[in-house]
Amino acid sequence: MSERFDEELRGWLTEAGRVDTDRVQRLASAIDGLPARRRPGPSGWLRVSSLVLALGIVSVLVALVAVPYIGRPGTSSSPTPQASTAPVTWLGDPRYERCGGGTGENVLQAFPMAQASDYRRHLPQMGLSPELDVSAPAFVVIFREGHPFPVVGGPPRDGEGESLVSVAPSSGQPRRHDLCVLVGSEPETAELHVYGEVDVSGLTAVLVAAPADFSAVPTLDGSLAPAASASPGSAPTTSPAPEPALLTSVPEVGRPRFATGQVLRRDDGSVAARVSLLAPRAGGRVTIVEAWTFRVSGPVDSEGAYVQFYPRPGSDMILIRVGGLGAFLWTLGAPTAQLEWPDELLHAATLHWSPDGRELAGYAWRRLDTIALWEPVEGAVRRVSAPELRRFGSVIGWTADSTQLIVFAEPIQDGVSSAFEAACRQDPWSGLVDARTGATVPFHRGDDFDARGGLRGFLSPSVASSVGAVLSEERVTVYADCQDLSLGGTQLALPGAAQARDLRWSGDGRTLLALAADGQRSMLLRYDRPDIEPEPGRVMTHLLPPDALLGDVSAGGRWVLVAGEDPRCLSRELLDTEMGASWTLDLCEETSALVP
Amino acid sequence: MESVREQAKSLQPSLVARAVAGDREAFRRLVEPHLPTALGAATALLRSPSEADDAVQDALLSAWLGLHQLRRADAFPAWFRRHVIRSAMKRLGQRPRVTELDLTAMAPVDDLERALERRALGRAFGRLETKDRLILTLHHFWSLPVAETAGLLGVPEGTVKSRAHQARARLRAAYAAEERG
Numbered sequence: 051m052s053e054r055f056d057e058e059l060r061g062w063l064t065e066a067g068r069v070d071t072d073r074v075q076r077l078a079s080a081i082d083g084l085p086a087r088r089r090p091g092p093s094g095w096l097r098v099s100s101l102v103l104a105l106g107i108v109s110v111l112v113a114l115v116a117v118p119y120i121g122r123p124g125t126s127s128s129p130t131p132q133a134s135t136a137p138v139t140w141l142g143d144p145r146y147e148r149c150g151g152g153t154g155e156n157v158l159q160a161f162p163m164a165q166a167s168d169y170r171r172h173l174p175q176m177g178l179s180p181e182l183d184v185s186a187p188a189f190v191v192i193f194r195e196g197h198p199f200p201v202v203g204g205p206p207r208d209g210e211g212e213s214l215v216s217v218a219p220s221s222g223q224p225r226r227h228d229l230c231v232l233v234g235s236e237p238e239t240a241e242l243h244v245y246g247e248v249d250v251s252g253l254t255a256v257l258v259a260a261p262a263d264f265s266a267v268p269t270l271d272g273s274l275a276p277a278a279s280a281s282p283g284s285a286p287t288t289s290p291a292p293e294p295a296l297l298t299s300v301p302e303v304g305r306p307r308f309a310t311g312q313v314l315r316r317d318d319g320s321v322a323a324r325v326s327l328l329a330p331r332a333g334g335r336v337t338i339v340e341a342w343t344f345r346v347s348g349p350v351d352s353e354g355a356y357v358q359f360y361p362r363p364g365s366d367m368i369l370i371r372v373g374g375l376g377a378f379l380w381t382l383g384a385p386t387a388q389l390e391w392p393d394e395l396l397h398a399a400t401l402h403w404s405p406d407g408r409e410l411a412g413y414a415w416r417r418l419d420t421i422a423l424w425e426p427v428e429g430a431v432r433r434v435s436a437p438e439l440r441r442f443g444s445v446i447g448w449t450a451d452s453t454q455l456i457v458f459a460e461p462i463q464d465g466v467s468s469a470f471e472a473a474c475r476q477d478p479w480s481g482l483v484d485a486r487t488g489a490t491v492p493f494h495r496g497d498d499f500d501a502r503g504g505l506r507g508f509l510s511p512s513v514a515s516s517v518g519a520v521l522s523e524e525r526v527t528v529y530a531d532c533q534d535l536s537l538g539g540t541q542l543a544l545p546g547a548a549q550a551r552d553l554r555w556s557g558d559g560r561t562l563l564a565l566a567a568d569g570q571r572s573m574l575l576r577y578d579r580p581d582i583e584p585e586p587g588r589v590m591t592h593l594l595p596p597d598a599l600l601g602d603v604s605a606g607g608r609w610v611l612v613a614g615e616d617p618r619c620l621s622r623e624l625l626d627t628e629m630g631a632s633w634t635l636d637l638c639e640e641t642s643a644l645v646p
Numbered sequence: 647m648e649s650v651r652e653q654a655k656s657l658q659p660s661l662v663a664r665a666v667a668g669d670r671e672a673f674r675r676l677v678e679p680h681l682p683t684a685l686g687a688a689t690a691l692l693r694s695p696s697e698a699d700d701a702v703q704d705a706l707l708s709a710w711l712g713l714h715q716l717r718r719a720d721a722f723p724a725w726f727r728r729h730v731i732r733s734a735m736k737r738l739g740q741r742p743r744v745t746e747l748d749l750t751a752m753a754p755v756d757d758l759e760r761a762l763e764r765r766a767l768g769r770a771f772g773r774l775e776t777k778d779r780l781i782l783t784l785h786h787f788w789s790l791p792v793a794e795t796a797g798l799l800g801v802p803e804g805t806v807k808s809r810a811h812q813a814r815a816r817l818r819a820a821y822a823a824e825e826r827g
Contacts, residue, residue, distance in 0.1 A: 065764070066771075077702055
């Protein structure tokens, strides 16, 4: 018995420790980039008497010579684009002040690190800095240009005054910046390290909750086209949206990309928010591609403000909706446009881009029989109506050719009907609505429907129940009670006692992703359509916490966002269903979306 | 005829001497035979390929910079393992919140039961304390002799044996708990 267990353990360890030759070769080739064993003396720095600064000098030199070894060399020769927004979140923070952040005009980015030793993760190209290999918390300020550092060498000692040390200006090399790292939990006594011309490629900053004092968050200057509002007299005011801050050039950053949004503060008269575009990197890291902090002033409705994202298919545009106050069309790397939010969609809970990226569809406000279709770039709004829609309904998605809307509408009886009644017994109306004419085609039980366009839900054969199943957490449970899974006529088996909790099609309609749970854990299962794929596969790609929920799925079905509750906030993970890897977003952001 | 291993062993002193003098190619030839097992052990310990890569990279750098401290050229393999273990342990102590999921979970559904068993063993292994994971890795993955393990951990050989026994018992208990759960 014991020998069998040992054998099993040995087998598992062998499997867990299996490495491919590529990895070995990669490491072996890194030997060429090892720093010289005899290191050159310090240059380019003015000496100061403190030990801390001496360590800083050594680390800068090590950083400069070790960069090719520590991380992948940068591939871009383009200079870091100039950001137009300062990291206003940190204005007034004593750590920021001590690092010389000042007004923020010369600051590219500032962020805290839970441990100083995390610098390798946040600044993968920085090189080795042994003095930062400590567990104390740290704060980083990255400067745009060479900056005269007010350096205080470490914790003040008796009889030792502060000395001002200037650092030679940066040479303007691509993506190299001066930076300051303050190590220690007490800003006044923390050790201050300064580094010159550090390669900040692949910068990974942890976005954290903003400080309590938001008075420093600037209201955008200029005027805002009045956003549609229930109170026309109180239109919000804000500015021509600034260009998004481009934090790092991104030739090495791969797809997919996430947009995340976080409301930093809301009060009766304004909302401050930050939106970021993130991309996964190797090793579970997430890189900020672009970030933009802004504040919009205006009447915040009783539901409070929120940030929602609607990435426009086939483009680099993301529609950002700041609930109740307006919207922006964020074109990555380009000026951001302010939009007038149409009255019809003021309170639409969900919006869906047509697959061709032309229109957004949502149920019209206060008109239960009408779906509003909005073309944000042109600003045009049109409507389609049908008697069948005169229920409590939702747009579920579009057909792949962008001509028809898929709609689920449940009867309104004695107030709100129970989820089970609606989904399993009362045959809520579900079907297709022609986006031009409003002509409807109802689904019937047993219909086979080629679900495309990232449609949530599963249409055959229990059309109504499965479409309705995913509209709320409550109905996911209902769905499990009346589920009948089949794909292209092939019955889909779920492992053990697992029940499907959530289903989602890939945008190209070739892959179905199912989240099945057995009470202890959730399993993400990937089914490739047997009627399309030459070698249909059913693969369990990830084991997840029992409360995980499916979010966006990429067009090809490879990338999936899942959400789960943790004690602090809604956490999100990006899963790669082909490689089995995952990235956890260490954010408490309110919303996120995969950017196509 | 000398075996490849013996050839490599006989070359070791000159390779070490050249590497100490700053010859990267000599250093590469020294460490290359040990990289697969170094990566494997680090991967098993850290349960993250990318972190394992980073750990072995750190070990490579520290070994390279500290090569002049190696007293006996024939002790290079054990000395390098020590750097790898030290680096991996350091990373275990600084574990970030971001983790990668295990590729073994990518088994086809037909192999689901086996995948789940393996997954359970992996999860049980992950629940062990660092010292237990380390000793099981040294013993079952690297198959190190007790004497070298003792030297690596800086404890008597008897302690290695008892620790390995206790670690195995704890793993079995954790595994049983995983299977029940």
